[in-house]
Amino acid sequence: MSAAAVATGRRRGVWRGRIFVALLLLSMAVGFLALGTLFFDVLRKGVAYVDPVLLTNPPSSDPDIAGARPAILATLYLGVLLILFTVPIGVGTAIYLEEYADRNRWYNRLLELNIQNLAAVPSIVYGILGLAFLVRGLGLGRVLLAGALILTLLVLPTVIIAAREAIRAVPGSIREGAYALGATQWQVISRQVLPAAIPGIATGSILALARAIGETAPLILIGALTYISFNPTVLGPFTALPVQIYNWTKLPDEKFKALAAAAIIVLLIMVLLLNAGAIWLRNRYQKRW
Amino acid sequence: MGIRPQSRVLLLVLAAGLLASATAACGRSDSSSDGTNAATNGGSSLSGRIEADGSSTVGPFVTAAAEDFQAQNSGVQVTVGISGTGGGFERFCAGETDLSDASRPIKEDEEVPVCQENGIDYTEFQVANDGIAVVTNKENDWATCLTVEQLAKIWGPDSKVDNWNQVDPSFPDQKLTLAGPGTDSGTFDFFTGVINGEEDASRTDYQATEDDNVTVQAVSGDKGGLGYFGLSYFEQNQDTLNDVEVDGGSGCVAPTSETVQDGSYTPLSRPLFVYVKNTSLQKPEVAAFMKYILDNQAQIAEKAAFVPMTDEQAQKAESDFTAATG
Numbered sequence: 001m002s003a004a005a006v007a008t009g010r011r012r013g014v015w016r017g018r019i020f021v022a023l024l025l026l027s028m029a030v031g032f033l034a035l036g037t038l039f040f041d042v043l044r045k046g047v048a049y050v051d052p053v054l055l056t057n058p059p060s061s062d063p064d065i066a067g068a069r070p071a072i073l074a075t076l077y078l079g080v081l082l083i084l085f086t087v088p089i090g091v092g093t094a095i096y097l098e099e100y101a102d103r104n105r106w107y108n109r110l111l112e113l114n115i116q117n118l119a120a121v122p123s124i125v126y127g128i129l130g131l132a133f134l135v136r137g138l139g140l141g142r143v144l145l146a147g148a149l150i151l152t153l154l155v156l157p158t159v160i161i162a163a164r165e166a167i168r169a170v171p172g173s174i175r176e177g178a179y180a181l182g183a184t185q186w187q188v189i190s191r192q193v194l195p196a197a198i199p200g201i202a203t204g205s206i207l208a209l210a211r212a213i214g215e216t217a218p219l220i221l222i223g224a225l226t227y228i229s230f231n232p233t234v235l236g237p238f239t240a241l242p243v244q245i246y247n248w249t250k251l252p253d254e255k256f257k258a259l260a261a262a263a264i265i266v267l268l269i270m271v272l273l274l275n276a277g278a279i280w281l282r283n284r285y286q287k288r289w
Numbered sequence: 290m291g292i293r294p295q296s297r298v299l300l301l302v303l304a305a306g307l308l309a310s311a312t313a314a315c316g317r318s319d320s321s322s323d324g325t326n327a328a329t330n331g332g333s334s335l336s337g338r339i340e341a342d343g344s345s346t347v348g349p350f351v352t353a354a355a356e357d358f359q360a361q362n363s364g365v366q367v368t369v370g371i372s373g374t375g376g377g378f379e380r381f382c383a384g385e386t387d388l389s390d391a392s393r394p395i396k397e398d399e400e401v402p403v404c405q406e407n408g409i410d411y412t413e414f415q416v417a418n419d420g421i422a423v424v425t426n427k428e429n430d431w432a433t434c435l436t437v438e439q440l441a442k443i444w445g446p447d448s449k450v451d452n453w454n455q456v457d458p459s460f461p462d463q464k465l466t467l468a469g470p471g472t473d474s475g476t477f478d479f480f481t482g483v484i485n486g487e488e489d490a491s492r493t494d495y496q497a498t499e500d501d502n503v504t505v506q507a508v509s510g511d512k513g514g515l516g517y518f519g520l521s522y523f524e525q526n527q528d529t530l531n532d533v534e535v536d537g538g539s540g541c542v543a544p545t546s547e548t549v550q551d552g553s554y555t556p557l558s559r560p561l562f563v564y565v566k567n568t569s570l571q572k573p574e575v576a577a578f579m580k581y582i583l584d585n586q587a588q589i590a591e592k593a594a595f596v597p598m599t600d601e602q603a604q605k606a607e608s609d610f611t612a613a614t615g
Contacts, residue, residue: 250500
């Protein structure tokens, strides 16, 4: 190969590299611009309505005194219940699948396939399931607990998949080292694998939670209300922040659209804080090998 | 390049904090909003929970009533859902709710049998009036008045009309685009019933939506647009839409509170109802709430942008109440 040919090939490689970087920047810009536009639009419309009234008053037909206290509280309750339900079940399933299940057994493979498929089921379908099975079948009624259980089912696949990835990322040498020192399987998992996997599990769980508290469709189906002026209870009627936002956007008065934008800002702040929490947890427990 | 992980948390917290403080600085533009809604806690001894569900049109009326009622009766908790008139009756006849909000009377052939089967006896109360406004684009200067026949020609189930000059030869050559409520809506049931002569009979190639604000957008954004919805949506969007006068046989009448109330805006005026389960009406808190609605219907209607009942209608509702509560 002549020196000239090498130089041409090298130049071509440099150009290809530059085009590649440009394409990468472009793809990043798409997501960033979409988010930015949404963000500034909501901020512009809703900022004037984010005030103590919004946080402390119940909804009203008068936009000047309307707030979202019951909805905000219900969304917080839903979040707490969701963590309580999804983390133990999700992590438990993940540990079983990663550490105990024999992948040569057909039922374990079927289980895995199902979990992955469930992650793609539209949320409204979970709502229908909830209405038929929880609300009417079990006679739970249109209560907050039913909403939390439905959202749990909705995000469980995501949590399981994230937790499995985290557990799988723990190097095999750690397990083998522990076994070599005479640890039982329980000791290996509880003292070595799980602590090491906590950052990944926490990130996955909180991202799933952030998705769940933005859900509207299944909650509307199982009977989240339009108007509720008192604080929600676990076994009582409820609404949620996304449902409140949805209702406000449907009303004729322009002011309610501004209120909806304000409520979106509150929801955004809640999600941002959750994500910050996830990152903090991850960094706190992160281990490097 | 990379930001250290610790500072990423900081950044996020900062972002959330900034958002919060940026927004907290400027309060709601209207300063009358100190949250004192009505007389602080009238010392009534009533307590209990009242569940209402049904029409999204009537929902805001019952919500407005519930707010004021609860301000005077702090022990009573009223909840309102908007499953739609049909969805509301489904729950009502299953015995799940106390009140069912409806923008049309209960259906004799479909819904009444379900109620009977489940042993749900009920009483119907008219609570307000509503008009349906037919609206066009602000630039539409030709269709100021349409007859019921013309509307039927446009919206009929077999209609192929797609240009304004097919509606009336004097109208310009302008593409006609339609928007309106979808089939779950009581407004749709009512409009098709009185315009097309048969409930639910409508052409289907229009932009159907359960959100009337979408119809507002569709019509205000298209010169040849035509749509219909409840009068309150028109009143809120007068600067972007024209209303069409409707000729029901005795001349062109514009939709206003007055013409809806005195019945001259025909046939697109309708009564709005609340159905109450009779066993619930025996409970003092439900009876008190219903009484409150009927006694204050005019103020509630004004607050929630509805057309109040006429004296005659109000008297009938009061006597229905007396008969039902004995």
